[in-house]
Amino acid sequence: MASAAAGDGKWKVVGKSKKNGDRRRALGESNLPPTVAAITAGVPIQPSVYEQGFEKLMKKQNKEQVPPRSSEPPNPKKPQQPSKSAKKMPSGGNASLGPKKHASLEEALRALDLAELQREMEKSQNMFPENPQIWLKDLAGYLNEKLQTPKDEPVPTHRSPDYPYCAVSKELKGVIRSLLVKAPSMLEMFVEHCIFSMVQELDKTTASESVHGYRICIQAVLLDKPKAVTFNLKKYLEMLRDQQNRPVRCLAMMWVVGQPGYADLTEGLKVWLGLMLPVLGIKALSPYAITYLERLLLLHSNLTKGFGMIGPKDFFPLLDFAFMPNNSLSASQQEQLRDLYPRLKVLAFGATPESTLHTYFPSFLSRATPNCPGVMKKELLHSLSECLRLDPLSFSVWRQLYTKHLSQSSLLLQHLVRSWDGTSKAMRKSVRETVQSFRVTNEEFATKSPNSKELELCESACQALLRKMKGRGVPWFRIFLVALVFTSGFVIHDVRTHGSFQASSTAGALRQTGLMSLSQQAWSQGSYFCQQCLSWAERNVPVYYAQAVEVLGPVLETVCEKSRDGLVLVAQKCSTQLTYLRDNLPGFIEWLQSQIPDCVYRLLAALRDLLLLLYHGYVLPTMQSCAAALQQAWQQYVDSCNGEVTWDCTKSHLSNITQSSWTFLQNTTLAIKDWAVSMISRH
Structure with missing residues (x-):
């Protein structure tokens, strides 16, 4: 961490006052490479550092206590003896003796001495009580030095999204958080410092240190304060564009800025749309951008929290990348993006597609050309039909764009002809009005350009659609x-x-x-066989039932007893599991309820309100009206029987009803017969 030995081992005071102890160099800065130490001297990292390719160092530093430079060149034959303070702290020792490397991060975390870490942090806080940025830099430097493994990849894509922070113990997390809480105003600067230090290490082509410590510190900060990197995505986008010929640096920055998305879908979509979508065409960065989007959508199954993040401006570039051939993505990357397209489509259409889809209709229609690829054409026609089905305003938009997109409109009309049987009644009415409007437009354009092939295709599609409407x-x-x-x-x-x-x-x-004899014969044969079956059942069913009871009765009783004993034994053996299930089932139910999308609850609530409305508005009044009508009819029936209901009265009423019904049917049949005879006689 801190080193008090440099040159002759003495400190040199720079500035006018010696009282400001917080202006001394941080304990951990002597451990870092010279380029990193210069950056971590207490000055926040500015975007100009990244724009200059991480090469130019900041010259403006605070007045602080620094070791003096040696006026004589070092003697290679007699190396200087390290000071006592350098012997006590390995971070201030000889630079040629690298830190100990472990086989894996898990092994390094097990070997980490938390007591020593806390002592070093307390020492840093005591020496610089008013300079919390030095504490944080000392923390990052110490962790990165102690957690050394073979050189890292720029992005750990083969690990879980929260790696390496997920491997950290609770005790170490507590130490890190306790220090971060004490410096809330320095967290953004601390993240930039960790990014810069991590990128410097990863960019080395020769043997370099791993950057687990910096990654752990970054994840610890962004877990509680994700806006530390998402509040200014334009700055990181400019860095990526300036450094796109150095993919290691770009991938490291993309990994850092993408961390908040794993905890919040909204932040993740904001990062992907603002940082990764603009660089999607770059060959070295496209794989990680698509992989990040795939992880993001798989991790957040409830897409309702991301509604409103993707608009037409962001959605249609994704559509082109996924379906348009010969773009900057490889075939496998396009296939991967096409697999994610349905969920992106749900996010883009949002919670109320019936009021937003007309804004997507023009872009869908302009892309549905006859020459576009088959897969893309199928998706575009399906999306256009969905816009027409869900948002009625799409028809008015289509009528406005019809004359400028005749070829696209002919494809859509032909698609409607093929899928006419599956359209709803409300949509059919709108399609009828739109087609009639198109026919009027076709007649006007036919006088101006009579040999237009596109106009002929549209007219033929309109006629086919009208025939579909009429023909049943x-x-x-x-x-x-x-x-x-x-x-x-x-x-x-x-x-x-x-x-x-x-x-x-x-x-x-x-x-x-001959049908009479045939039907009589069939009836007699059927009656005979039914009689035979009935007599056989009367003779044999009691006998077979008695035999079954005699044979299977004891066996069934034994099976019931054994089953009862088995259930008792299982209940005794599984009492612990049942107790555990009883204790944890409420928590599991709460977790399951939290995982169910909000739209399901809204759907159930709407369904309940609809059922209540139907019950109170229609079912209950209908039942009351029926009850009143029945009561009135019964009262009239009792009055018609002179106040006493008898069988003779009921029989007379039934006779009258039968006679009147038969008379009505007879008169109706005669009227229809006379009408049919008159129609036949006319012809």
């Missing part, structure tokens, strides 16, 4: 029902006229065609 399938069910009613009425009238079925014309026609 044969209503077989209605025809069958009407035929059944007329046949039944004719047979009843025939039997009523001739006095019996045997004397009726229907029976005569059946006898002449």
Whole structure:
């Protein structure tokens, strides 16, 4: 950490006053490379440092107590003896003796001495009580020195999103947080310091240190204060563009700025749209940008929190990257982005697509050209149909754009012809009005440009759609029902006229065609077989039942007893598990409820309100009206029976009802028969 030895081992005072102890160099700055030590001298990192390629150092520093420079060149034959303070702290020793490296981060964390870390932090705070930025820099330098492993990758994509912070113990997290709480105003500067130091180490081509300490400090800060990096994404975007020929630096910055997204979907989408989407076409940065988006959407299954983040300006570049061939993405990256496209589409359309989809319609329509790829054309036509189905304003937008997009409109009209059977009634009405408007426009344009092929395609599609609207399938069910009613009425009238079925014309026609004997034979055969089956069941079912009870009764009793004993044994053996389940089930239910999307609760609440409205507004009044009508009808019936309901009165009422119904049916049948005869006689 701190080193008091440099040159002759004495301190040199720079400035006019010696009382300001907080202006001395931080304890941990002597451990860092000279380039990093110059940056961490208490001056916040400015964007100009990144813009100059992390090469130019800041010259403006605070007046502080620093070791003097040696006036004589060092003698290679007689190396200087380190001071006692350098011997006590390994971070101030010989630079040629590198820190001890461990095989893995887990091993390094187990070997970390927390008591020593706390002592060093207390020492730093005692020496610089009014300069918290030095405490934080000492913390980052100490952790990065002690947590040395083989050189890291620029981004740990093969690890969990919260690596390496997820591997840190609770005790170490407590130490880090306790120090961060004491310096809330320095956190943004501290994150920039860690970014710069981490990038400097990763950018070295020769043997370099790992950067687990810096990553842990960055994740600890951004876990509680994500806006430390998301409040100024334009600055980081300018850094990426200036350093795009150095992908290691860019990937490290993308990893840092993307950390808040794993805890908050809104922050993650803000980072991806503001930082990673603009650099999606860069070959070295595109894989991580797509991988980050995939992790983000898989980690946050509830997409409702991200509604409103993606608009048409951001959505359609994603559509082009996913479906347009020969762009800067590889085939595998395009396939990966196409897999994420449905969830991006849900985020873009938001919670109220019925009021926003008309803003997406023009861009969808302009891309649906006859020459676009088949997969993209299918997706565009499906999206256009969805806009028309959900947002009625899309029809008015389409009518305004029709003359400028004739070829695209012909494709959409043909798609509507193919999918006409699945459209709703409300949409069919709007389509009819729109097609009629298009036909008027086609007639006007036909006089100006009679040989326009695009206009001919649109006109033919409009005519096909109108034929679809007019043409309906044969209503077989209605025809069958009407035929059944007329046949039944004719047979009843025939039997009523001739006095019996045997004397009726229907029976005569059946006898002449042979259907009468066939039906009588089938009826007799069916009756005979039913009688045989019934007699067999009466004779044999009691016998078989008695045998089954005799054979299976003891076995079933034994099975029931064993099952009961087994259940008791399982309950005794699983008492601990049942107790655990009883204690943790409420917490699990709460967790499950927190994971269920809010739209499900809103849907259930809306469904409940709808059912209550139907019950109070329609069902209950209908039941009350029916009850009143029944009560009134019963009272009229009792009055018609002179106040006493008897069987003779009921029989007379039934006779009157039957006679009136039969008379009505007979009159109706005769009227229809006379009408049919008159129509036939005219022809």
